[in-house]
Structures are given as structure tokens and as C-alpha cells.
Amino acid sequence: MQNLHRQTLIGLFAVVAGLFLMIVAIPNWVSSPSNVRNIILSPVFWPYTLSALTIVIGLGLTITGHFSSEDMSQEKAEIPGGYGRLVIMAVVMVIYMFGLPRLGMVWTSMLAFVATAFLVRTSHPKTAVICALCVPLILYGFFAHVASVAIPQGNFVRLP
Amino acid sequence: MSLMDSILAGLSLVGNFEAFFALFAGVAIGTIAGAIPGMSATMAVALTLPFTFSMQPIIAILLLLGVYKGGIFGGSIPAILIKTPGTPASSATVLDGYPLAEKGQAGKALGMALWASCTADLISNLALILFAGWLASFALNFGPPEFFTLILFSLTIIAGVSGASLLRGALSAMLGLLLATVGLDLVYGTNRFTFGDPSMMGGLNFIAVLIGLFAIPEVLAMVWDPKPHKGQTRSLGDNKVTFGEYKRCFKSIVRGSFIGVFLGSIPGIGAAPSAFLSYSEARRKSPNRDNFGKGELEGVAASEAGNNGVAGATLIPLLALGVPGDVITAIIIGAFMVHGLQPGPMMFILNVDIIYGLFIGLIVSSVFLFFIGSVAIRGFKYVADIPRGVLFPGVLVLCVYGVFAVNNNIFDVGVMFVMGWVGFVMLRNDIPAAPFLIAFILGPLLEDNFRQAMLMSGSSPTILFRGPITWFFWGLTVLTVIAIIRAGIRATRTLKRRA
Incomplete structure (x- = not known):
């Protein structure tokens, strides 16, 4: 139960991270020469592909977590201090x-x-x-x- | 070069005091580290790596292999004496080892663990010698498309079998692949996520990422919950394992060794599943099956044979294909790279002396393991008494020195600390770190081979399906993905049913 609850949060994090990479990080911090004729050979192709896959995995984690009857009250025990x-x-x-x-x-x-x-x-x-x-x-x-x-x-x- | 020439070339490299001493020291360090509760063979190999930078490649790699082998055996000592496996691979040993210790037969259990470990280690090393060369000669036909499909297949297996959640393993691997894109682009030399910092242009340092992921989270976990290790150390007793008992368990040991060899040669499976499979097979076939779990010597023999049988076999994909079999061999691949060597089929042509030197060293390591293991069993009390409140601060300092020593760069120390926090968050959320590291190592190889294949074909993806080898790996990848998805659905259903 607790695992599935965490799974949803982890999945959402992965989706947000993937979107951040695709929308902000890759366009701003990956430089690609203007004369690259084919997108497959471009330096941005691999990061975009991996970001897309991260979003897909994130969605998988979110969905598997979401469709469970998770109990939000059960969290890992806190350690004092x-x-x-x-x-x-x-x-x-x-x-x-x-x-x-x-x-x-x-x-x-x-x-x-x-x-x-x-x-x-x-x-x-x-x-x-x-x-x-x-x-x-x-x-x-x-x-x-x-x-x-x-x-x-x-x-x-x-x-x- | 004939076989005899290759053996002689290998012998000329390792036939000296320095090489044997490194191997001996490695096995001793590994056995001690494996026996310390809270340390692991992975951590031991990672922390030893920086000490090898100034050594010759063969000496360095022999030292690390010694640590690996010693670490796997060392984990069985606390498993039997204090019911705390020193490494995950020794979990199956607890099942019968600790009940034997409770009966006052700890000496017998440890003796059998040692005999089984050494036998399995020897069988595994022989399998490596027999199969690695053959596989490498086959892999010489591989071009970039074949390597791309092979690495992709390795990644699917690693993502799928590490940890309780398959998707979390996949996410971990994906993060590792993403982190590997940092640095200059392989083809055009443009910046990727470097933020103009020259320290990041060569990519993030492998050792900093490795130590950050595997050692620092343990320190942070200790800070989070500072507790001394629990468990009462059992005395060894006078009893030693007899030849008759070894003979009785021999079938299970050989079976376990072969299970270890088979599972170890598949990238990503690791020693723990092999130990459990070997244990369950021994229980199924044994006339004493009712005694399993209550203190059966054959159970200890089978689980130890299972986990040590993996040790040599994980080097088969490493040496022949350049693909790590598990997380420790991933670190060892890093060691090869640090010393300017690229494991893979070409190494069997360009560095045949190193390959045969390693083979000779590995055979000798089984003998060293036997002698060092015998001493370690008796000396365990002192190792188990090392206070964790002193051990972990020491590990922190060791990590800082080790990581700095790679490039004389304080930036790497910062990378290690950041990766330590990432590793700690992953640890707290049950996201396995092993796929992250393996993907981080394989990422550049995967991308490089993909782009080379695309350059060869003028960007036509059909080159990735150009022959039977690529089709074979695509088939295996698809089968693995289907198996992973099915297992994931089954695990989710089980969790829902429990909820």
C-alpha cells in the first residue's frame, strides 16, 4: 500500500522532471550546430528521447500507483531528530x-x-x-x- | 598467438610478487569488508578503486577482483554468526547458517561455507576461462548496430531485475542514462548541460558518481538513524567440517556452482537470486529436505555455492562483450577504463596478456580465498566489534580522499556529495541505485554505437535490423520487456490484493 502511494509520487516527479528537461533544460543548455541535417544525428536527439522515455515511465508509475487503494496515512516511521x-x-x-x-x-x-x-x-x-x-x-x-x-x-x- | 603463448604472456605479467601480493591483499580486504555489518562488497570495491590509480593496470584489476571475491565470501561470516548478512548475496546463508550457530555448530557452518565458496569459485573461474574467449571471438563480428542492440538488451535486463519495483528500476536506469549525457557531444563536440563549466565538459566523473551513489548514502542513513548493529555473536565451537560432510554436500555444491555460472553470465541477475535458487534446488533434491531451515549443512553449502558461482561468471560478459554482469563488475569496468583499457572482444586481440594474466590470477584467488577465509572465520569477533560510530566517519573521509585523487579536483568531491544525497533519496524511496550506475556506464556506449550506426546507414534505422545477431538481441529485448511488464502487473495485483 505504502509502496504504491510512494509510486504515484515518484511517477509524478518523473513526469515533471521529463517535462522540465524537454521544455526548459534541453532547449537552453544543449547546444546543437545549425547545419545538422538529420535530427537523429543531432546532439539534442538523445536527451529528448531519454526525457520522453522518463515521462512514459513516470506515467507508468503514476498509473500503477493511482489505481491502487493506497492508504495515505501509512508512511514510513519517522526517526526522532x-x-x-x-x-x-x-x-x-x-x-x-x-x-x-x-x-x-x-x-x-x-x-x-x-x-x-x-x-x-x-x-x-x-x-x-x-x-x-x-x-x-x-x-x-x-x-x-x-x-x-x-x-x-x-x-x-x-x-x- | 597460440594458447601456450597466451598463457606464457599472461604468466609474465602476473608471475611476480607484486601481482600475487595485490591479489592476496584484495581477498583479505574484501573478506574483512564483507564481514563488517553495514559494509558491502560493492562499497569495498568502490572504496578500494582510488588506491589503485598509481598501480599497473593488471595489478590494480587483480586487487579489485580479489576484493570482489573476498567480499562475497566475507558476507557469509556475519550471516552465520550474528544473523546479519554482510552482503545481500549472503541472505540465503542465514536460513540454515544461523540455526547451526544456535546449535553451537557455527564452526561447522562456516567451514562448509568456505569449502563450498572455494569450490564454486573455482568452477566459476574455469567457466570464465572456457566461455569468455569463445564469446569474444563470436563478438568480433559485431559492429555498431550489433553492439547497440546488445547494450539495449543488457539495459532492459538490468532495469527489470533490480529491486522490488520494475518501473522504479527502469526510472533509475533512465536517470543514469540522462546523467551520462552531461559533457561534450560525442560527434559535434558541442556542450550538453555543462553550464559553461570546464569541469563538466568531460562528463561527470565516474568514480565520484559511483562512490556518491554507494558509499555516501550509507553514511547518511547512519546519520538519519544512528543505531549500533544488533545481534549476538555466536562462538565457533570446536567442531570442524569433515571430508565426509563435504562429500555428502558435493552434489549440491556443484549444482549451485552451475546455477551461479548460468545466472552470473546473464547481465543483471546477480548473486542473491542465484543463492536462493541454488538453496531451493538443494532442498527439493535433498533426502534431508525437512531439516532445511532448521540448521542443515547442505543448505549452507548450496547457498554459498550459488552466490560464489556467480563471481567468475559475471566477468564473462564483462571481458567478452564489455557489458557488466552486475554492479560490482560495472565498477571493475570503470577500473579498466581508468587504466586506459576497454573490455570487450578487441581486448582478446590487443591485450591478450592481460586477459590470461587475469585468468591465472583468478585461479590463484580461489586458493587465497581458502586460506584467508580460514583465518577470517577465527578473527571475525574483532571485525564485528568495529564501532559503527567510528566506521562511518572513516568511510566519509576515505571517500573524499579517494574521489579527489582521481583528477586532483575538488569539483569531483562536490559531485560525490550531490550524488550521495541523490542516492539517499533513492534509498529512502526504494529506487535501486544499481541500474542508475550501470546505465551511467553503458549510456555513452549505447549512444555512441547508435550514432555510429546512423552515420553508417545515412540515418536509416533499418541498419539496426541488419542481420541475425541484431534480430537475436531485438528478440531477447522484446521477450524481456514482455516478461518485465507481466511481472510488474502481477506484483501490482498482489499489492492491491494485500491492500
């Missing part, structure tokens, strides 16, 4: 991403490790802090000195 933690995690990821070139990958990773460990309510906080210090350093050692990857060092403390 779940959405709040997800929002914090999204913020951690944004800071992680923007902190990489400024603070350096090692130091940002240490902070992200600690933040994530406390976000998932680790029952081993001391182990988490020790691992937060060690794991990014070990990975730095491997990638920078074995695999010769230029790991971002940041503007403050540089590692050998």
Missing part, C-alpha cells in the same frame, strides 16, 4: 567542500570526522577522536607520498 541531523550533515558537507582549499584536506577531514562521529552518536568518543587524528594523516601519507596526489594543503599549516 532525523531531519535535523541530516540538515547538520548537509552543512558539514558544504563546510567540508569549501574548507578543503582553505584549511587543507587533512585538517578539514579531521574536523569532519569528529563532527560526523558525534552526529551519529558514537558510543566510543575517545576512539573517534584518535581515529579522527590518525585516519586523515595515514590517507595523506598514502596519497601524497605513494600515489603522488597533490593533496590540498591549505593556507595555514603545511605538512611535509
Whole structure:
């Protein structure tokens, strides 16, 4: 029941996404040379075909969901504080991403490790802090000195 | 090049300490990762991939294949000891493995799982060696129209068999195909959804999409619902599996291996259905059928043979046709591409040394699996005790390092995070991620072959029906679509009846 209810919503999303692609995204963000004589060889042909198929699949999902006797009241159980933690995690990821070139990958990773460990309510906080210090350093050692990857060092403390 | 020359060429590539060490390390990493509840063989292969960039192609691929094989076996350890399958493929092992552990015969169940896994793995590898070359020589006759129909057929199977809802699998595949259109156009070189950003002109990075889809959602799921893994670890007991017991189960092991080989060689089926089919066949044929589900050693043997029989066989379509058999081989295809190799029939001509090197490595991996598996069974307690509150932050950091290392580009890290959220939303809505990834990999190949075929024929679609091979794949595609639609209608009716 619950699956079918979700199926309708997923189907509607697919239809809207397909229409958005066909009406807005492809005409604006896919460039095609003016001298293409046959539409089949045009760069827009494949995206249009896939968008049309997405709409067809979306309609299929909507119809199979719609004709069921779905119960809107039955939803997946909410986890207390779940959405709040997800929002914090999204913020951690944004800071992680923007902190990489400024603070350096090692130091940002240490902070992200600690933040994530406390976000998932680790029952081993001391182990988490020790691992937060060690794991990014070990990975730095491997990638920078074995695999010769230029790991971002940041503007403050540089590692050998 | 004669067969002996090919074998010698392969041996010259892998007959060194580095290659064997990579294989050994791969099997060990895979076994440990598979045994950790919450990790999976897919995640293990995905996270190992960035570490292979600086290696030689053959060493890198052997390492990844080792992780794959170890991961499939490793999943059976928690399935038996704590009733939590480490990988979906080990779900059938729980049915008789855990009851045996409850009876104090965990050592026997794990021993049989190991023997059955190694036997099935060996049979599967031999099947790969026998059939891949033959299939590749047949596929040498393929041109763009044949490849287009083959990839289309592979996509219909993958969309159809992954997950509970067939339409959701198809939607997932469609989203993957759409995402694969990002970047410069293959023929005209014009921009498609690049928004003028040079980082997007080469398309979205495969590793970033892969790790984003398969590792980050697990971290987010842990953030959403932080819970330690439950389940009491059973002790191994003193009992070991005897040769007599292995002999008694041998028929089921061989049958399960062949089921695994057959299902594994069809793109998209995967190890879990094979394990369940092997288990049900063993129960149907066994004189002890009443004991199945209550702690029957033959049940463990059959399910493990079923899921390990797939491991070598999924490489048949990968190596011979360049089409992934399941999501892990899709990642391995990515590894081939990262190292400048294109799996497919031409590889049997251009890189025959690598092909035979892989064959030799795969045979050796069965031996390594036996020894590493024996140790892993005893060491499981320490692996199971890794706190999830430390494991998942570690996975997050590993993902960031790994994805950055591909192109030294922070943009890829952003792509990974975005794909992680996409994967999490898909996970929450029971939309399978596997068809997305496989379609993302096959998408450019599908479009490229289609447009090449159209260029060849002056845009006449009749070229897509030009010979018996294309007709064969069109026939299979139509049959699969009909089967998918019928199964979908049946599933909807069942759900309506329950409602």
C-alpha cells in the first residue's frame, strides 16, 4: 500500500522532471550546430528521447500507483531528530567542500570526522577522536607520498 | 598467438610478487569488508578503486577482483554468526547458517561455507576461462548496430531485475542514462548541460558518481538513524567440517556452482537470486529436505555455492562483450577504463596478456580465498566489534580522499556529495541505485554505437535490423520487456490484493 502511494509520487516527479528537461533544460543548455541535417544525428536527439522515455515511465508509475487503494496515512516511521541531523550533515558537507582549499584536506577531514562521529552518536568518543587524528594523516601519507596526489594543503599549516 | 603463448604472456605479467601480493591483499580486504555489518562488497570495491590509480593496470584489476571475491565470501561470516548478512548475496546463508550457530555448530557452518565458496569459485573461474574467449571471438563480428542492440538488451535486463519495483528500476536506469549525457557531444563536440563549466565538459566523473551513489548514502542513513548493529555473536565451537560432510554436500555444491555460472553470465541477475535458487534446488533434491531451515549443512553449502558461482561468471560478459554482469563488475569496468583499457572482444586481440594474466590470477584467488577465509572465520569477533560510530566517519573521509585523487579536483568531491544525497533519496524511496550506475556506464556506449550506426546507414534505422545477431538481441529485448511488464502487473495485483 505504502509502496504504491510512494509510486504515484515518484511517477509524478518523473513526469515533471521529463517535462522540465524537454521544455526548459534541453532547449537552453544543449547546444546543437545549425547545419545538422538529420535530427537523429543531432546532439539534442538523445536527451529528448531519454526525457520522453522518463515521462512514459513516470506515467507508468503514476498509473500503477493511482489505481491502487493506497492508504495515505501509512508512511514510513519517522526517526526522532532525523531531519535535523541530516540538515547538520548537509552543512558539514558544504563546510567540508569549501574548507578543503582553505584549511587543507587533512585538517578539514579531521574536523569532519569528529563532527560526523558525534552526529551519529558514537558510543566510543575517545576512539573517534584518535581515529579522527590518525585516519586523515595515514590517507595523506598514502596519497601524497605513494600515489603522488597533490593533496590540498591549505593556507595555514603545511605538512611535509 | 597460440594458447601456450597466451598463457606464457599472461604468466609474465602476473608471475611476480607484486601481482600475487595485490591479489592476496584484495581477498583479505574484501573478506574483512564483507564481514563488517553495514559494509558491502560493492562499497569495498568502490572504496578500494582510488588506491589503485598509481598501480599497473593488471595489478590494480587483480586487487579489485580479489576484493570482489573476498567480499562475497566475507558476507557469509556475519550471516552465520550474528544473523546479519554482510552482503545481500549472503541472505540465503542465514536460513540454515544461523540455526547451526544456535546449535553451537557455527564452526561447522562456516567451514562448509568456505569449502563450498572455494569450490564454486573455482568452477566459476574455469567457466570464465572456457566461455569468455569463445564469446569474444563470436563478438568480433559485431559492429555498431550489433553492439547497440546488445547494450539495449543488457539495459532492459538490468532495469527489470533490480529491486522490488520494475518501473522504479527502469526510472533509475533512465536517470543514469540522462546523467551520462552531461559533457561534450560525442560527434559535434558541442556542450550538453555543462553550464559553461570546464569541469563538466568531460562528463561527470565516474568514480565520484559511483562512490556518491554507494558509499555516501550509507553514511547518511547512519546519520538519519544512528543505531549500533544488533545481534549476538555466536562462538565457533570446536567442531570442524569433515571430508565426509563435504562429500555428502558435493552434489549440491556443484549444482549451485552451475546455477551461479548460468545466472552470473546473464547481465543483471546477480548473486542473491542465484543463492536462493541454488538453496531451493538443494532442498527439493535433498533426502534431508525437512531439516532445511532448521540448521542443515547442505543448505549452507548450496547457498554459498550459488552466490560464489556467480563471481567468475559475471566477468564473462564483462571481458567478452564489455557489458557488466552486475554492479560490482560495472565498477571493475570503470577500473579498466581508468587504466586506459576497454573490455570487450578487441581486448582478446590487443591485450591478450592481460586477459590470461587475469585468468591465472583468478585461479590463484580461489586458493587465497581458502586460506584467508580460514583465518577470517577465527578473527571475525574483532571485525564485528568495529564501532559503527567510528566506521562511518572513516568511510566519509576515505571517500573524499579517494574521489579527489582521481583528477586532483575538488569539483569531483562536490559531485560525490550531490550524488550521495541523490542516492539517499533513492534509498529512502526504494529506487535501486544499481541500474542508475550501470546505465551511467553503458549510456555513452549505447549512444555512441547508435550514432555510429546512423552515420553508417545515412540515418536509416533499418541498419539496426541488419542481420541475425541484431534480430537475436531485438528478440531477447522484446521477450524481456514482455516478461518485465507481466511481472510488474502481477506484483501490482498482489499489492492491491494485500491492500
